[in-house]
Amino acid sequence: MKVLVDKLIKNRTLKFDEFKELLATTDPYLHQKANEVRMQVFGNKIFARGLIEFTNYCKNDCFYCGLRTSNGGAARYRLTKEQILESYEAGYELGYRTFVLQGGEDPFFTDDVLVDLVRAIKGGHTDCAVTLSIGERSRESFQRLYDAGVDRYLLRQETTNPKHYASMHPLDMRLQSRLDCLWTLKEIGYQVGCGFMVGSPSQTLDDIVGDLMFIKELDPQMVGVGPFLPHDATPFGGEAAGCVQTTLNIIAILRLMKPNLLLPATTALGTIKDNGRELGIMAGANVVMPNISPTSERKKYLLYNNKIGTTSSAMDSGGDMARRMSAIGCELAIDRGDYNES
Numbered sequence: 170m171k172v173l174v175d176k177l178i179k180n181r182t183l184k185f186d187e188f189k190e191l192l193a194t195t196d197p198y199l200h201q202k203a204n205e206v207r208m209q210v211f212g213n214k215i216f217a218r219g220l221i222e223f224t225n226y227c228k229n230d231c232f233y234c235g236l237r238t239s240n241g242g243a244a245r246y247r248l249t250k251e252q253i254l255e256s257y258e259a260g261y262e263l264g265y266r267t268f269v270l271q272g273g274e275d276p277f278f279t280d281d282v283l284v285d286l287v288r289a290i291k292g293g294h295t296d297c298a299v300t301l302s303i304g305e306r307s308r309e310s311f312q313r314l315y316d317a318g319v320d321r322y323l324l325r326q327e328t329t330n331p332k333h334y335a336s337m338h339p340l341d342m343r344l345q346s347r348l349d350c351l352w353t354l355k356e357i358g359y360q361v362g363c364g365f366m367v368g369s370p371s372q373t374l375d376d377i378v379g380d381l382m383f384i385k386e387l388d389p390q391m392v393g394v395g396p397f398l399p400h401d402a403t404p405f406g407g408e409a410a411g412c413v414q415t416t417l418n419i420i421a422i423l424r425l426m427k428p429n430l431l432l433p434a435t436t437a438l439g440t441i442k443d444n445g446r447e448l449g450i451m452a453g454a455n456v457v458m459p460n461i462s463p464t465s466e467r468k469k470y471l472l473y474n475n476k477i478g479t480t481s482s483a484m485d486s487g488g489d490m491a492r493r494m495s496a497i498g499c500e501l502a503i504d505r506g507d508y509n510e511s
């Protein structure tokens with residue numbers, strides 16, 4: 170396995186079957202090298218993004234997600250502009266300089282509403298970066314939001330295999346439109362994040378290699394990968410969760426493919442295993458996203474069963490994360506944490 174890891178470090182890519190072999194390895198050398206590369210590029214600094222989950226309304230019906238429109242049991246909420254700005258101000262006071270606004274595809278948030286919100290956020294503090302993660306939109310919409318000051322956009326492709334995509338989404342959702350959105354976001358000038366769930370139902374190792382190859386081609390600034398976790402009230406409620414080892418291997422492979430990549434240790438990884446995010450950092454991840462949404466609404470943003478952090482405050486989430494990072498010799502970085510080309 171050492172030969173393959175060293176080859177990946179040298180060439181930043183591998184052949185299809187070599188990727189497959191590496192994805193299945195349990196050799197600790199892979200994670201060790203990825204951790205070393207993370208340390209060489211970023212030192213012991215881990216970027217913290219304040220996550221604001223601002224709406225759980227969604228018009229889509231993805232088969233895996235607890236926010237899907239068909240989940241009649243979900244208690245819906247939508248933060249007001251004032252609540253979002255309060256969370257942002259509280260986060261700013263706690264030291265965050267990057268904010269991720271995430272939500273379902275909620276038709277209430279038209280371009281006009283979002284542009285007004287983004288201007289208010291960016292007008293408040295000019296030293297902050299704003300990331301949106303609110304699904305697919307038109308080119309015009311992406312352009313307007315970019316012009317209003319949004320810096321980054323997260324949109325996971327979920328898979329690059331059309332059959333696999335179709336098995337996880339209703340007919341009105343098309344893989345090609347998701348991929349087109351990612352290319353459009355890049356063309357406009359956003360720092361772009363793509364990614365996928367690990368172990369989503371019927372995903373194969375070939376599918377994962379397909380994702381790695383797509384990531385090589387798209388060349389995004391960020392990649393989010395976390396294990397799939399079932400939610401009882403979805404069609405995939407009875408499916409098995411994704412594998413921690415495979416998730417960590419993917420994180421490590423991505424770090425070696427692209428040493429300066431922004432790579433989060435996700436909430437899903439922390440949910441499936443108590444020290445999952447720490448293991449993610451030690452396999453090469455360099456971003457964490459403490460939840461700074463109002464505590465009163467957190468339990469309602471349930472993508473999957475047993476999601477962690479649904480009862481803590483913004484201060485608790487940040488404090489807990491800082492302690493966890495310090496226990497593994499890392500430190501939370503209090504800055505925008507922009508992607509660095511070099």
Ligand code: SAM
Nearest residue numbers: 233234272273274302303304325397398472473
């Ligand atoms: N609605 C936007 C979208 O779909 O891009 C942003 C919010 S969505 C909840 C963010 C991500 O959550 C999705 O891209 C998906 O990968 C992840 N997610 C949804 N359901 C999940 C599940 N059951 N297990 C793990 N991750 C899940």
Ligand code: SF4
Nearest residue numbers: 227229231234237273
């Ligand atoms: Fe909506 Fe995103 Fe969940 Fe799909 S993954 S149902 S688009 S919130």
